[in-house]
Amino acid sequence: MKKISLYYSPLVQGLTFYTRNPKRRMALVVGMIPWQDYVTDWVLEETHIQIQRHFNQYYFQLCLKPFLHLVNPVIYIWGYKAPSFFIEYIRDNQFDVFFLEDGFIRSGPDDDSASPPLSIVMDSQAPYFDTTQPNDLTDLLANFDFNQSGYEEKLAQELYDYYLSHRVSKYNHQHYVDIAPIYGPKDKQRILILGQVPHDDSLKYGGGEGISLLDVVNKARVENPTAQIIIKPHPMTLDDAEVIAALHKMCCLVLTQPLHLVDALDTIDHVYTITSLGGFEALIRGKKVTVLGQPFYSNWCNNIAKLNLHNDKNLAKANTASLTELFYICYYTYQLHYVEDNMSNQRASTISVLKDLK
Numbered sequence: 001m002k003k004i005s006l007y008y009s010p011l012v013q014g015l016t017f018y019t020r021n022p023k024r025r026m027a028l029v030v031g032m033i034p035w036q037d038y039v040t041d042w043v044l045e046e047t048h049i050q051i052q053r054h055f056n057q058y059y060f061q062l063c064l065k066p067f068l069h070l071v072n073p074v075i076y077i078w079g080y081k082a083p084s085f086f087i088e089y090i091r092d093n094q095f096d097v098f099f100l101e102d103g104f105i106r107s108g109p110d111d112d113s114a115s116p117p118l119s120i121v122m123d124s125q126a127p128y129f130d131t132t133q134p135n136d137l138t139d140l141l142a143n144f145d146f147n148q149s150g151y152e153e154k155l156a157q158e159l160y161d162y163y164l165s166h167r168v169s170k171y172n173h174q175h176y177v178d179i180a181p182i183y184g185p186k187d188k189q190r191i192l193i194l195g196q197v198p199h200d201d202s203l204k205y206g207g208g209e210g211i212s213l214l215d216v217v218n219k220a221r222v223e224n225p226t227a228q229i230i231i232k233p234h235p236m237t238l239d240d241a242e243v244i245a246a247l248h249k250m251c252c253l254v255l256t257q258p259l260h261l262v263d264a265l266d267t268i269d270h271v272y273t274i275t276s277l278g279g280f281e282a283l284i285r286g287k288k289v290t291v292l293g294q295p296f297y298s299n300w301c302n303n304i305a306k307l308n309l310h311n312d313k314n315l316a317k318a319n320t321a322s323l324t325e326l327f328y329i330c331y332y333t334y335q336l337h338y339v340e341d342n343m344s345n346q347r348a349s350t351i352s353v354l355k356d357l358k
Helices: 002-020 057-071 084-092 136-143 153-165 213-223 235-239 241-249 261-265 277-284 304-309 323-333 346-356
Strands: 027-030 048-051 074-078 097-102 119-123 190-194 228-232 270-273 288-291 336-338
Touching: 002 048, 002 057, 057 084, 119 136, 136 323, 153 323, 190 213, 190 277, 213 228, 213 241, 213 270, 213 288, 228 261, 235 241, 261 277, 270 277, 277 288, 277 323, 323 336
Parallel strands: 027 048, 027 074, 074 097, 190 228, 190 270, 270 288
Antiparallel strands: 097 119, 119 336
16 A cells, blocks of 8 residues: 555546646656645645655556656756666657755754755756756856846845854754864864765765875875875764774874764864765865765866965856855855745845855
8 A cells, every 4th residue: 555655646636736737837756745735835836646666667667657658847956866777768859857855054053953944956967966967056056147137235245244244054953163172273284074974965076086085195194194184974974994004194184073074164174075965065165175986066276375365256267166156146146045935035035045144
């Protein structure tokens, strides 16, 4: 019965809707079962059906494929969490699709890991972490014309200043921690290395596959032989005794307690990572950043000195947008929708969410 409710009943409901309303588009949501109470507010169509993402070729060929060609729904997938043959098929046949991900502001002060995302991003080409092919974000970053695309400089500066001054990050539930007793006196250059969960899709599709945390540490040590090396590992890495022992053997300070990223970045001179969004947040805050992968922000990492010195619209050319402009594109212009405002007004949503994160 559960299989029927997750895979077959939704298609019957969809066919019934299509029969009665053949000219109205509907949404087909693949997966996202934990967020089924919120999906209505996320999709752009008035009606949607939702199926479980774990289906095989038999179900696809017998049921789902004929449904797609008859109904022509707009398809919504969380990241790449659907069978690869399905994603390949809908791309080859040019079905309308949106790839959803946690937004760049994921949680508020009172949220935990079980809370729904405070914001989501929707991309019509690929998840933003996939830099092996074009996506809406990389297209914006490459082509946005600040003189012709309705850029609002005053609004951009307001959002950016508020983001910095109110310690906003992707995750905002950690309380303030004084980093000085943890890092100790600063008498040398200070390097922060941001770890990532192994086998993460952002590594696979962002040029980071096969690169380990130890590879990042070794590169940082070679390039900064006298620096203090601090590691902020992914929580899963803390359970890997072998890796933690290796890090201690290299005289690294390993952060084992939960820390707000803004606190961790305090007094840091240089950040190393593979593809982590934390590297982007460090970049936005004016830190020097080195990435071993190819995340969407990699082209800006080599321009940080220029960005800090010339934070103005005269740099609005390929790969030289100012930090304020870069922030505006990623947090405002890109399809970033804030759930609490039901996506009704992006300007109001962006500002109100930022101002709620005090």
